[in-house]
Amino acid sequence: xxxxxxxxxxxxxxxxxxxxxxxxxxxxxxxxxxxxxxxxxxxxxxxxxxxxxxxxxxxxxxxxxxxxxxxxxxxxxxxxxxxxxxxxxxxxxxxxxxxxxxxxxxxxxxxxxxxxxxxxxxxxxxxxxxxxxxxxxxxxxxxxxxxxxxxxxxxxxxxxxxxxxxxxxxxxxxx
Amino acid sequence: xxxxxxxxxxxxxxxxxxxxxxxxxxxxxxxxxxxxxxxxxxxxxxxxxxxxxxxxxxxxxxxxxxxxxxxxxxxxxxxxxxxxxxxxxxxxxxxxxxxxxxxxxxxxxxxxxxxxxxxxxxxxxxxxxxxxxxxxxxxxxxxxxxxxxxxxxxxxxxxxxxxxxxxxxxxxxxxxxxxxxxxxxxxxxxxxxxxxxxxxxxxxxxxxxxxxxxxxxxxxxxxxxxxxxxxxxxxxxxxxxxxxxxxxxxxxxxxxxxxxxxxxxxxxxxxxxxxxxxxxxxxxxxxxxxx
Numbered sequence: 001x002x003x004x005x006x007x008x009x010x011x012x013x014x015x016x017x018x019x020x021x022x023x024x025x026x027x028x029x030x031x032x033x034x035x036x037x038x039x040x041x042x043x044x045x046x047x048x049x050x051x052x053x054x055x056x057x058x059x060x061x062x063x064x065x066x067x068x069x070x071x072x073x074x075x076x077x078x079x080x081x082x083x084x085x086x087x088x089x090x091x092x093x094x095x096x097x098x099x100x101x102x103x104x105x106x107x108x109x110x111x112x113x114x115x116x117x118x119x120x121x122x123x124x125x126x127x128x129x130x131x132x133x134x135x136x137x138x139x140x141x142x143x144x145x146x147x148x149x150x151x152x153x154x155x156x157x158x159x160x161x162x163x164x165x166x167x168x169x170x171x172x173x174x175x
Numbered sequence: 176x177x178x179x180x181x182x183x184x185x186x187x188x189x190x191x192x193x194x195x196x197x198x199x200x201x202x203x204x205x206x207x208x209x210x211x212x213x214x215x216x217x218x219x220x221x222x223x224x225x226x227x228x229x230x231x232x233x234x235x236x237x238x239x240x241x242x243x244x245x246x247x248x249x250x251x252x253x254x255x256x257x258x259x260x261x262x263x264x265x266x267x268x269x270x271x272x273x274x275x276x277x278x279x280x281x282x283x284x285x286x287x288x289x290x291x292x293x294x295x296x297x298x299x300x301x302x303x304x305x306x307x308x309x310x311x312x313x314x315x316x317x318x319x320x321x322x323x324x325x326x327x328x329x330x331x332x333x334x335x336x337x338x339x340x341x342x343x344x345x346x347x348x349x350x351x352x353x354x355x356x357x358x359x360x361x362x363x364x365x366x367x368x369x370x371x372x373x374x375x376x377x378x379x380x381x382x383x384x385x386x387x388x389x390x391x392x393x394x395x396x397x398x399x400x401x402x403x404x405x406x407x408x409x410x411x412x413x414x415x416x417x418x419x420x421x422x423x424x425x426x427x428x429x430x431x432x433x434x435x436x437x438x439x440x441x442x443x444x445x446x447x448x449x450x451x452x453x454x455x456x457x458x459x460x461x462x463x464x465x466x
Contacts, residue, residue, distance in 0.1 A: 001183065017180065018180075018181055018182065018183035018226065019177060019178040019179065019180055019181060019216075021177075021178075021213075040176055040217070041176075041214060041217075041218075042210065042213075042214050042281065043365060045278070045280055048280060054283050055279070055280055055283060056280055056283055056284050057280050057281070057284075060209060060210055060213045060214065060281075060284075061209065061213070061284070062183070062206075062209070062213070062226075064183050064185070064228075065185075065206075065209070065228060065230065067185070108279075108280070126279070127279060128279075129278055129279060129364040129365070130277075130278030130279045130280035130281065130364070130365060131280070
Protein backbone atom coordinates (compact mmCIF):
# COMPACT_ATOMS: atom_id res chain seq x y z
CA UNK A 1 0.00 0.00 0.00
CA UNK A 2 1.04 3.56 -0.57
CA UNK A 3 2.31 5.66 2.32
CA UNK A 4 3.99 9.02 2.80
CA UNK A 5 6.58 9.23 5.51
CA UNK A 6 8.77 12.17 6.36
CA UNK A 7 12.25 10.98 7.25
CA UNK A 8 14.80 13.49 8.48
CA UNK A 9 12.77 16.30 6.98
CA UNK A 10 12.23 14.79 3.51
CA UNK A 11 8.86 13.39 2.51
CA UNK A 12 9.01 9.95 0.86
CA UNK A 13 6.15 8.41 -1.05
CA UNK A 14 6.53 4.65 -0.97
CA UNK A 15 4.65 1.52 -1.90
CA UNK A 16 5.15 -1.02 0.87
CA UNK A 17 3.80 -4.34 2.06
CA UNK A 18 1.85 -3.99 5.32
CA UNK A 19 4.20 -6.42 7.03
CA UNK A 20 7.31 -4.33 6.34
CA UNK A 21 8.86 -3.15 9.60
CA UNK A 22 9.86 0.48 9.93
CA UNK A 23 13.50 -0.46 10.50
CA UNK A 24 13.58 -2.29 7.15
CA UNK A 25 11.94 0.62 5.38
CA UNK A 26 14.72 2.83 6.70
CA UNK A 27 17.61 0.47 6.06
CA UNK A 28 16.61 -1.39 2.92
CA UNK A 29 14.37 1.03 1.03
CA UNK A 30 15.91 4.36 2.05
CA UNK A 31 19.44 3.01 2.64
CA UNK A 32 19.66 4.78 5.99
CA UNK A 33 21.79 2.12 7.62
CA UNK A 34 22.62 4.16 10.70
CA UNK A 35 19.57 2.58 12.34
CA UNK A 36 20.83 -0.84 13.38
CA UNK A 37 19.11 -4.14 14.05
CA UNK A 38 20.22 -5.84 17.25
CA UNK A 39 18.02 -8.34 19.02
CA UNK A 40 15.06 -7.97 16.66
CA UNK A 41 12.86 -8.98 19.63
CA UNK A 42 11.95 -5.62 21.22
CA UNK A 43 14.61 -5.91 23.90
CA UNK A 44 17.78 -4.01 23.04
CA UNK A 45 16.79 -0.56 21.73
CA UNK A 46 19.50 -0.51 19.06
CA UNK A 47 16.87 0.27 16.40
CA UNK A 48 15.55 3.33 18.28
CA UNK A 49 14.29 6.18 16.09
CA UNK A 50 12.18 9.21 16.88
CA UNK A 51 8.55 9.02 15.74
CA UNK A 52 7.06 12.51 15.91
CA UNK A 53 9.83 13.23 18.42
CA UNK A 54 9.16 10.20 20.62
CA UNK A 55 11.74 7.39 20.80
CA UNK A 56 10.42 3.97 19.73
CA UNK A 57 11.84 0.64 18.64
CA UNK A 58 11.63 0.61 14.85
CA UNK A 59 11.81 -3.21 14.78
CA UNK A 60 8.44 -3.27 16.55
CA UNK A 61 6.54 -0.80 14.40
CA UNK A 62 5.10 -1.30 10.94
CA UNK A 63 6.15 1.05 8.16
CA UNK A 64 2.47 1.54 7.25
CA UNK A 65 1.79 2.86 10.75
CA UNK A 66 4.19 5.70 10.03
CA UNK A 67 2.02 6.99 7.18
CA UNK A 68 1.73 10.76 7.58
CA UNK A 69 4.19 10.83 10.45
CA UNK A 70 7.69 12.13 10.93
CA UNK A 71 10.66 9.88 11.59
CA UNK A 72 14.10 10.97 12.65
CA UNK A 73 17.15 8.71 12.42
CA UNK A 74 20.76 9.29 13.38
CA UNK A 75 21.44 10.55 9.85
CA UNK A 76 19.15 13.48 10.65
CA UNK A 77 21.09 14.54 13.71
CA UNK A 78 23.70 16.63 11.94
CA UNK A 79 23.15 20.34 12.25
CA UNK A 80 24.37 22.37 9.27
CA UNK A 81 26.54 19.42 8.26
CA UNK A 82 28.24 19.45 11.65
CA UNK A 83 27.83 17.02 14.54
CA UNK A 84 25.07 18.18 16.89
CA UNK A 85 25.86 18.96 20.53
CA UNK A 86 24.80 15.43 21.45
CA UNK A 87 27.04 13.80 18.83
CA UNK A 88 29.96 16.03 19.78
CA UNK A 89 29.53 15.16 23.46
CA UNK A 90 29.49 11.42 22.75
CA UNK A 91 32.76 11.84 20.87
CA UNK A 92 34.31 14.13 23.46
CA UNK A 93 33.34 12.02 26.47
CA UNK A 94 33.97 8.65 24.81
CA UNK A 95 30.32 7.74 25.15
CA UNK A 96 30.82 4.70 22.93
CA UNK A 97 33.16 1.86 22.20
CA UNK A 98 31.99 -0.34 19.34
CA UNK A 99 29.31 2.19 18.40
CA UNK A 100 26.59 -0.31 17.55
CA UNK A 101 24.09 0.99 20.12
CA UNK A 102 25.15 4.63 19.73
CA UNK A 103 22.59 5.86 17.16
CA UNK A 104 19.74 4.62 19.31
CA UNK A 105 21.27 5.97 22.50
CA UNK A 106 21.79 9.40 20.95
CA UNK A 107 18.20 9.57 19.70
CA UNK A 108 16.84 8.55 23.10
CA UNK A 109 19.11 11.26 24.51
CA UNK A 110 17.67 13.82 22.13
CA UNK A 111 14.14 13.05 23.30
CA UNK A 112 15.22 13.17 26.93
CA UNK A 113 16.90 16.56 26.62
CA UNK A 114 13.93 18.01 24.75
CA UNK A 115 11.83 17.10 27.80
CA UNK A 116 14.34 17.74 30.52
CA UNK A 117 17.27 20.05 29.70
CA UNK A 118 19.12 19.33 32.93
CA UNK A 119 18.66 15.66 33.89
CA UNK A 120 20.31 14.14 36.94
CA UNK A 121 22.41 11.02 36.54
CA UNK A 122 19.46 8.92 37.73
CA UNK A 123 17.15 10.56 35.22
CA UNK A 124 19.62 9.87 32.41
CA UNK A 125 19.98 6.23 33.41
CA UNK A 126 16.20 5.88 33.68
CA UNK A 127 15.56 7.46 30.28
CA UNK A 128 18.17 5.24 28.61
CA UNK A 129 17.14 2.05 30.38
CA UNK A 130 15.59 0.69 27.18
CA UNK A 131 18.88 1.05 25.27
CA UNK A 132 21.39 -1.68 25.99
CA UNK A 133 25.13 -1.13 25.60
CA UNK A 134 27.34 -4.18 25.91
CA UNK A 135 30.67 -2.31 25.88
CA UNK A 136 30.82 0.75 28.02
CA UNK A 137 29.19 0.02 31.33
CA UNK A 138 27.26 3.25 30.68
CA UNK A 139 29.51 5.55 32.75
CA UNK A 140 30.75 7.52 29.76
CA UNK A 141 27.35 7.46 28.11
CA UNK A 142 25.81 9.15 31.13
CA UNK A 143 28.66 11.64 31.20
CA UNK A 144 28.19 12.39 27.49
CA UNK A 145 24.47 13.00 27.93
CA UNK A 146 25.08 15.41 30.79
CA UNK A 147 27.84 17.17 28.89
CA UNK A 148 25.52 17.57 25.90
CA UNK A 149 22.83 18.92 28.19
CA UNK A 150 25.24 21.50 29.62
CA UNK A 151 26.31 22.59 26.12
CA UNK A 152 22.73 22.87 24.94
CA UNK A 153 21.70 24.91 27.97
CA UNK A 154 24.42 27.40 27.05
CA UNK A 155 27.27 28.94 29.05
CA UNK A 156 25.20 31.09 31.43
CA UNK A 157 23.12 28.11 32.45
CA UNK A 158 25.96 25.66 33.05
CA UNK A 159 26.24 26.17 36.78
CA UNK A 160 29.49 25.88 38.70
CA UNK A 161 28.27 22.95 40.84
CA UNK A 162 27.57 20.99 37.65
CA UNK A 163 31.09 21.48 36.42
CA UNK A 164 32.54 20.66 39.82
CA UNK A 165 30.47 17.48 39.83
CA UNK A 166 31.67 16.57 36.33
CA UNK A 167 35.27 17.08 37.42
CA UNK A 168 34.69 15.01 40.54
CA UNK A 169 33.13 12.23 38.43
CA UNK A 170 36.16 12.25 36.17
CA UNK A 171 38.56 11.98 39.07
CA UNK A 172 36.61 9.18 40.62
CA UNK A 173 36.83 7.15 37.43
CA UNK A 174 40.49 7.79 36.79
CA UNK A 175 41.37 7.04 40.44
CA UNK B 176 12.31 -11.42 11.39
CA UNK B 177 9.54 -10.79 8.94
CA UNK B 178 5.89 -11.06 10.03
CA UNK B 179 3.68 -13.27 7.86
CA UNK B 180 1.65 -11.39 5.23
CA UNK B 181 -1.58 -9.75 6.33
CA UNK B 182 -4.00 -7.10 5.14
CA UNK B 183 -4.01 -3.82 7.00
CA UNK B 184 -6.65 -1.19 7.61
CA UNK B 185 -6.45 1.98 9.71
CA UNK B 186 -10.03 3.21 10.09
CA UNK B 187 -10.85 6.72 11.27
CA UNK B 188 -14.09 5.78 13.03
CA UNK B 189 -15.09 3.29 15.70
CA UNK B 190 -17.97 2.03 13.55
CA UNK B 191 -15.56 1.04 10.79
CA UNK B 192 -13.37 -0.79 13.29
CA UNK B 193 -16.35 -2.69 14.69
CA UNK B 194 -17.52 -3.57 11.17
CA UNK B 195 -14.12 -5.03 10.33
CA UNK B 196 -14.11 -7.05 13.54
CA UNK B 197 -17.67 -8.27 12.92
CA UNK B 198 -16.85 -9.29 9.36
CA UNK B 199 -13.52 -10.96 9.99
CA UNK B 200 -14.04 -12.47 13.46
CA UNK B 201 -10.99 -14.24 14.80
CA UNK B 202 -9.15 -13.74 11.52
CA UNK B 203 -8.67 -10.09 12.54
CA UNK B 204 -6.44 -8.67 15.26
CA UNK B 205 -6.57 -5.17 16.72
CA UNK B 206 -3.31 -3.22 16.54
CA UNK B 207 -2.93 -0.58 19.25
CA UNK B 208 0.61 -0.14 20.62
CA UNK B 209 1.77 -3.31 18.91
CA UNK B 210 4.42 -4.02 21.52
CA UNK B 211 3.06 -7.52 22.10
CA UNK B 212 1.25 -8.09 18.79
CA UNK B 213 4.18 -7.30 16.49
CA UNK B 214 6.56 -9.65 18.37
CA UNK B 215 3.81 -12.30 18.19
CA UNK B 216 3.65 -11.82 14.41
CA UNK B 217 7.43 -11.81 14.00
CA UNK B 218 7.72 -15.02 16.01
CA UNK B 219 4.83 -16.46 13.93
CA UNK B 220 2.89 -17.29 17.07
CA UNK B 221 -0.14 -15.85 15.33
CA UNK B 222 -1.02 -15.29 11.67
CA UNK B 223 -4.08 -13.04 11.48
CA UNK B 224 -5.41 -12.29 7.99
CA UNK B 225 -6.19 -8.68 8.88
CA UNK B 226 -4.73 -6.08 11.23
CA UNK B 227 -7.16 -3.37 12.30
CA UNK B 228 -5.02 -0.43 13.39
CA UNK B 229 -6.98 1.70 15.88
CA UNK B 230 -4.31 4.40 16.26
CA UNK B 231 -6.20 6.82 13.98
CA UNK B 232 -9.37 6.73 16.08
CA UNK B 233 -10.19 9.96 17.89
CA UNK B 234 -11.18 10.18 21.53
CA UNK B 235 -9.63 7.01 22.92
CA UNK B 236 -6.47 8.49 24.43
CA UNK B 237 -7.89 10.06 27.59
CA UNK B 238 -7.24 9.29 31.26
CA UNK B 239 -9.90 11.24 33.15
CA UNK B 240 -12.56 11.02 35.80
CA UNK B 241 -15.97 11.18 34.24
CA UNK B 242 -19.36 10.07 35.51
CA UNK B 243 -17.92 9.17 38.91
CA UNK B 244 -15.26 6.83 37.51
CA UNK B 245 -11.76 6.90 36.17
CA UNK B 246 -11.82 6.09 32.47
CA UNK B 247 -8.72 4.88 30.66
CA UNK B 248 -9.21 4.78 26.90
CA UNK B 249 -7.93 2.15 24.50
CA UNK B 250 -5.11 4.36 23.20
CA UNK B 251 -3.70 5.45 26.56
CA UNK B 252 -0.01 4.50 26.46
CA UNK B 253 1.95 3.28 29.46
CA UNK B 254 3.83 6.56 29.11
CA UNK B 255 0.61 8.55 29.57
CA UNK B 256 -0.18 6.62 32.72
CA UNK B 257 3.38 7.16 33.95
CA UNK B 258 3.05 10.91 33.48
CA UNK B 259 -0.51 11.31 34.79
CA UNK B 260 -0.82 13.63 37.79
CA UNK B 261 -4.35 12.31 38.34
CA UNK B 262 -3.07 8.75 38.81
CA UNK B 263 -0.32 9.96 41.16
CA UNK B 264 -2.82 11.84 43.29
CA UNK B 265 -5.75 9.45 43.34
CA UNK B 266 -4.82 6.01 41.97
CA UNK B 267 -1.51 5.16 43.60
CA UNK B 268 -1.45 1.48 42.61
CA UNK B 269 -1.69 2.46 38.95
CA UNK B 270 0.86 5.24 39.33
CA UNK B 271 3.28 2.80 40.96
CA UNK B 272 2.86 0.19 38.24
CA UNK B 273 3.10 2.41 35.13
CA UNK B 274 6.84 3.16 35.24
CA UNK B 275 7.61 -0.50 35.91
CA UNK B 276 6.04 -1.77 32.69
CA UNK B 277 8.78 -2.95 30.31
CA UNK B 278 11.21 -0.15 29.32
CA UNK B 279 10.77 3.53 28.33
CA UNK B 280 10.74 2.83 24.58
CA UNK B 281 8.04 0.19 24.87
CA UNK B 282 6.07 2.42 27.25
CA UNK B 283 6.01 5.10 24.55
CA UNK B 284 3.88 2.89 22.32
CA UNK B 285 2.31 0.09 24.35
CA UNK B 286 -1.18 0.66 25.75
CA UNK B 287 -2.86 -0.19 29.04
CA UNK B 288 -5.90 -1.72 27.33
CA UNK B 289 -3.75 -3.60 24.82
CA UNK B 290 -1.81 -5.16 27.64
CA UNK B 291 -5.08 -6.23 29.32
CA UNK B 292 -6.50 -7.68 26.10
CA UNK B 293 -3.25 -9.54 25.40
CA UNK B 294 -3.63 -11.13 28.85
CA UNK B 295 -0.08 -12.29 29.34
CA UNK B 296 -0.05 -13.89 32.83
CA UNK B 297 3.19 -11.92 33.37
CA UNK B 298 1.56 -8.64 32.33
CA UNK B 299 1.45 -5.91 34.95
CA UNK B 300 -1.87 -4.16 34.30
CA UNK B 301 -4.01 -7.25 34.87
CA UNK B 302 -2.87 -7.55 38.49
CA UNK B 303 -3.38 -3.81 38.95
CA UNK B 304 -6.94 -3.89 37.59
CA UNK B 305 -7.78 -6.87 39.81
CA UNK B 306 -6.57 -4.89 42.83
CA UNK B 307 -8.51 -1.80 41.71
CA UNK B 308 -11.78 -3.67 41.14
CA UNK B 309 -11.89 -2.31 37.60
CA UNK B 310 -14.38 -2.99 34.84
CA UNK B 311 -13.43 -3.48 31.22
CA UNK B 312 -15.76 -2.12 28.57
CA UNK B 313 -16.10 -4.27 25.44
CA UNK B 314 -17.75 -2.76 22.40
CA UNK B 315 -19.14 -4.48 19.32
CA UNK B 316 -21.70 -3.61 16.65
CA UNK B 317 -24.32 -5.08 18.97
CA UNK B 318 -23.52 -2.63 21.77
CA UNK B 319 -21.23 -2.52 24.76
CA UNK B 320 -20.90 -4.57 27.91
CA UNK B 321 -18.92 -4.21 31.10
CA UNK B 322 -16.79 -7.14 32.24
CA UNK B 323 -15.38 -7.16 35.77
CA UNK B 324 -11.61 -7.56 35.79
CA UNK B 325 -12.20 -10.53 38.11
CA UNK B 326 -14.10 -12.34 35.33
CA UNK B 327 -12.07 -11.07 32.38
CA UNK B 328 -9.02 -13.34 32.49
CA UNK B 329 -9.69 -16.89 31.42
CA UNK B 330 -6.21 -18.35 31.16
CA UNK B 331 -2.88 -17.61 29.47
CA UNK B 332 -3.51 -15.06 26.69
CA UNK B 333 -7.23 -15.79 26.92
CA UNK B 334 -10.02 -13.44 27.99
CA UNK B 335 -13.78 -13.11 27.78
CA UNK B 336 -13.42 -10.63 24.90
CA UNK B 337 -15.15 -11.98 21.81
CA UNK B 338 -13.44 -11.70 18.42
CA UNK B 339 -15.91 -9.05 17.28
CA UNK B 340 -15.35 -6.91 20.38
CA UNK B 341 -12.94 -4.05 20.96
CA UNK B 342 -11.79 -3.23 24.49
CA UNK B 343 -12.61 0.48 24.36
CA UNK B 344 -11.79 1.47 27.92
CA UNK B 345 -11.18 0.44 31.50
CA UNK B 346 -13.23 2.00 34.29
CA UNK B 347 -11.84 2.23 37.77
CA UNK B 348 -13.88 3.27 40.79
CA UNK B 349 -12.35 6.21 42.66
CA UNK B 350 -11.88 5.64 46.36
CA UNK B 351 -10.98 8.20 49.01
CA UNK B 352 -8.55 7.32 51.83
CA UNK B 353 -6.76 4.82 49.62
CA UNK B 354 -3.14 3.79 49.38
CA UNK B 355 -1.50 1.51 46.87
CA UNK B 356 1.69 -0.11 45.71
CA UNK B 357 3.06 -2.22 42.90
CA UNK B 358 6.09 -4.26 43.81
CA UNK B 359 7.83 -6.05 40.97
CA UNK B 360 10.89 -8.25 40.81
CA UNK B 361 12.58 -8.31 37.42
CA UNK B 362 16.01 -9.56 36.38
CA UNK B 363 16.68 -6.45 34.34
CA UNK B 364 14.78 -3.47 32.99
CA UNK B 365 12.37 -4.58 30.30
CA UNK B 366 12.19 -8.20 31.37
CA UNK B 367 8.88 -9.72 32.34
CA UNK B 368 8.20 -9.95 36.06
CA UNK B 369 9.71 -12.84 37.96
CA UNK B 370 6.79 -12.10 40.27
CA UNK B 371 4.89 -8.95 41.21
CA UNK B 372 2.10 -7.84 43.52
CA UNK B 373 -0.44 -5.03 43.11
CA UNK B 374 -1.93 -3.79 46.37
CA UNK B 375 -4.75 -1.36 47.12
CA UNK B 376 -5.93 -0.56 50.64
CA UNK B 377 -8.92 1.66 51.42
CA UNK B 378 -9.14 2.74 55.07
CA UNK B 379 -12.07 3.86 57.17
CA UNK B 380 -11.78 5.02 60.78
CA UNK B 381 -8.51 3.26 61.39
CA UNK B 382 -9.69 -0.02 59.89
CA UNK B 383 -9.21 -1.51 56.46
CA UNK B 384 -12.53 -0.96 54.69
CA UNK B 385 -11.43 -3.14 51.85
CA UNK B 386 -8.28 -4.25 50.10
CA UNK B 387 -7.46 -5.50 46.63
CA UNK B 388 -4.47 -7.73 45.89
CA UNK B 389 -3.50 -8.82 42.37
CA UNK B 390 -0.64 -11.16 41.49
CA UNK B 391 1.57 -11.19 38.39
CA UNK B 392 3.42 -14.09 36.74
CA UNK B 393 2.50 -16.72 39.32
CA UNK B 394 -0.35 -18.55 37.60
CA UNK B 395 -2.13 -19.17 34.31
CA UNK B 396 -3.39 -15.56 34.42
CA UNK B 397 -3.12 -12.57 36.71
CA UNK B 398 -4.71 -13.75 39.97
CA UNK B 399 -6.66 -12.04 42.74
CA UNK B 400 -5.61 -13.11 46.24
CA UNK B 401 -9.22 -13.37 47.41
CA UNK B 402 -8.59 -15.14 50.74
CA UNK B 403 -6.13 -12.44 51.75
CA UNK B 404 -8.60 -9.74 50.70
CA UNK B 405 -11.40 -11.37 52.73
CA UNK B 406 -9.19 -11.55 55.80
CA UNK B 407 -8.35 -7.85 55.54
CA UNK B 408 -11.89 -6.55 54.94
CA UNK B 409 -12.92 -4.72 58.10
CA UNK B 410 -9.72 -5.69 59.92
CA UNK B 411 -7.41 -3.52 61.93
CA UNK B 412 -4.15 -3.14 60.00
CA UNK B 413 -1.99 -4.86 62.60
CA UNK B 414 1.38 -6.40 61.76
CA UNK B 415 -0.15 -9.78 62.48
CA UNK B 416 -3.14 -9.33 60.14
CA UNK B 417 -0.83 -8.13 57.40
CA UNK B 418 1.53 -11.04 57.91
CA UNK B 419 -1.35 -13.48 57.78
CA UNK B 420 -2.76 -11.86 54.61
CA UNK B 421 0.67 -12.13 53.00
CA UNK B 422 0.76 -15.86 53.80
CA UNK B 423 -2.67 -16.28 52.20
CA UNK B 424 -1.56 -14.35 49.10
CA UNK B 425 1.48 -16.63 48.78
CA UNK B 426 -0.86 -19.62 49.02
CA UNK B 427 -3.06 -18.17 46.25
CA UNK B 428 -0.06 -18.10 43.93
CA UNK B 429 0.62 -21.14 41.77
CA UNK B 430 3.95 -20.30 40.17
CA UNK B 431 5.93 -22.53 37.84
CA UNK B 432 9.68 -22.94 37.99
CA UNK B 433 11.52 -21.40 35.04
CA UNK B 434 14.73 -19.55 34.24
CA UNK B 435 13.59 -16.73 36.52
CA UNK B 436 13.37 -18.86 39.65
CA UNK B 437 11.89 -21.87 41.41
CA UNK B 438 8.24 -22.08 42.38
CA UNK B 439 9.13 -21.83 46.05
CA UNK B 440 11.24 -18.72 45.47
CA UNK B 441 8.47 -16.97 43.57
CA UNK B 442 5.90 -17.87 46.20
CA UNK B 443 8.16 -16.36 48.82
CA UNK B 444 8.57 -13.20 46.76
CA UNK B 445 4.75 -12.90 46.67
CA UNK B 446 4.61 -13.25 50.46
CA UNK B 447 7.31 -10.64 51.07
CA UNK B 448 5.96 -8.18 48.48
CA UNK B 449 2.38 -8.51 49.73
CA UNK B 450 3.45 -7.79 53.28
CA UNK B 451 5.58 -4.85 52.18
CA UNK B 452 2.91 -3.50 49.83
CA UNK B 453 0.22 -3.70 52.49
CA UNK B 454 2.33 -1.79 55.00
CA UNK B 455 3.10 0.90 52.41
CA UNK B 456 -0.53 1.14 51.32
CA UNK B 457 -1.90 1.35 54.87
CA UNK B 458 0.56 4.14 55.68
CA UNK B 459 -0.39 6.00 52.51
CA UNK B 460 -4.13 5.58 53.09
CA UNK B 461 -3.78 6.69 56.70
CA UNK B 462 -1.90 9.79 55.60
CA UNK B 463 -4.72 10.41 53.10
CA UNK B 464 -7.18 10.72 55.99
CA UNK B 465 -8.25 7.15 56.65
CA UNK B 466 -7.06 7.05 60.28
